[in-house]
Amino acid sequence: MNYDINIFAPQYEELNVQIENIIMRMGYEYSECPEEIISVTNQLFRESRFHVQLKAGFRIIEPREFAASKKEMVIGDLTFLIDRMISAHLKKVDTIAIFVCSLGKEYDKWIRSFYDGNDGLNAYIADIIGSETVEAAADWIEEYIRKASEAEGCHITNRLSPGYCNWHVSEQKKLFSLLPESFCGVALTESALMTPIKSVSGIIGIGAETKKLDYQCHICSIDHCYMKRKSTVKK
Amino acid sequence: MNSILDQLSECIEFGKADINSKHPPHLIGKEGASELTKTALESGIDANIILNQALMTGMQRIGDKFSRGKAFIPNLLISAKAMNAAMKHLKPYFDRGEASLKGTIVVGTVSGDLHDIGKNIVKMVMEGNGWKVVDLGVDVKPEKFVEAAEQNPGCIVGLSALLTTTMLNMEGVVKALKQNSDKIKIFVGGAPLSHEFAMKIGAEAYFPEPYGLVKYLSSNN
Structure with a gap:
């Protein structure tokens, strides 16, 4: 296993961003979305790639430094507070990869330019496109880690992020302390908010016996979570 | 034919800002919130009546749809855009105190x-x-x-x-x-x-x- 710091700048074309998913994020079924919304979304979607400065990276923790129980995850001398929603995923993992993805500062500026021009609709849609794009970037890095892990005879878990699955967002600070400063161009504010805003961070469990569980959305109280909405739509 | 206030409400509800707006399909080519507000004011309809009986009626309708899950945030934003187009004509009345905001x-x-x-x-x-x-x-x-x-x-x-x-x-x-x-x-x-x-x-x-x-x-x- 490679325990070095890995940083990539994937090409936009390598991401599998789907317009249908962007429309769904706004609440619509694609077939029921007003033509004007589809038209504006298509136009902004085409333009969005020129504002993306994609960076994605990860670090795999050495297994001897990692341990997880029902309530805690320990990495080196850092203890993370988790509960069963996270620990269920980490039951049979040997270690984790910490990952970060970001669309970069220019994307935030692009969204801001619409607000400055008093164009709330374009700002909202550009924001949604950004959320979908950065999730696609996280899919990309997850796929990379999956392939690298399978090459070593290991499997991976789903992505798990502070702020979701009852994992407090303030724990993000501990996670970032395990990465180089400004990793992938992302910094944390005092309140653990990532800047640029269109960034995603989290962990992926890795192990020879690891199984990929579904997200535990049915026992989660966060109703606004995108994963929860996705799982509801699937049903 | 619908009264001008009804037409105006419809423009707000469906987000028809002006005659050039390409949405909604059933109002393409027709006057939008901007033109209708101007006409209503020119015909002597009070700015408060335009605001309360036309514009806000349209916003309430789209708001109700939103609350029932029949419309989403972009619908609200399109309606708000149409509302802003209408409000530009009403602004002088508010500035002069001839009409009042809530x-x-x-x-x-x-x-x-x-x-x-x-x-x-x-x-x-x-x-x-x-x-x-x-x-x-x-x-x-x-x-x-x-x-x-x-x-x-x-x-x-x-x-x-x-x-x-x-x-x-x-x-x-x-x-x-x-x-x-x-x-x-x-x-x-x-x-x-x-x-x-x-x-x-x-x-x-x-x-x-x-x-x-x-x-x-x-x-x-």
């Missing part, structure tokens, strides 16, 4: 938080429902809220936060505002919030979506 709301995302999408949606919906909105932006410190409340006597305040870490900063803002004026009404919104949290920090109410606030204010003013 009141003033000061909005802002609390300190430590840079998310503004929810706050901006509230802003557009409130403007569309006849309120003057003072937008303080994001990462707003308590003293800035207090200053804005002092500059806008009788205003209400809307606080936004998206993170579980930053929502805690709302309590300090509520305290600072109440210290300055114990009658001020403060409303909170944001994905991680709840009614219980709003009550705990001394806010008037929590609403998960902007129309909850609009309805509350309509029935409590």
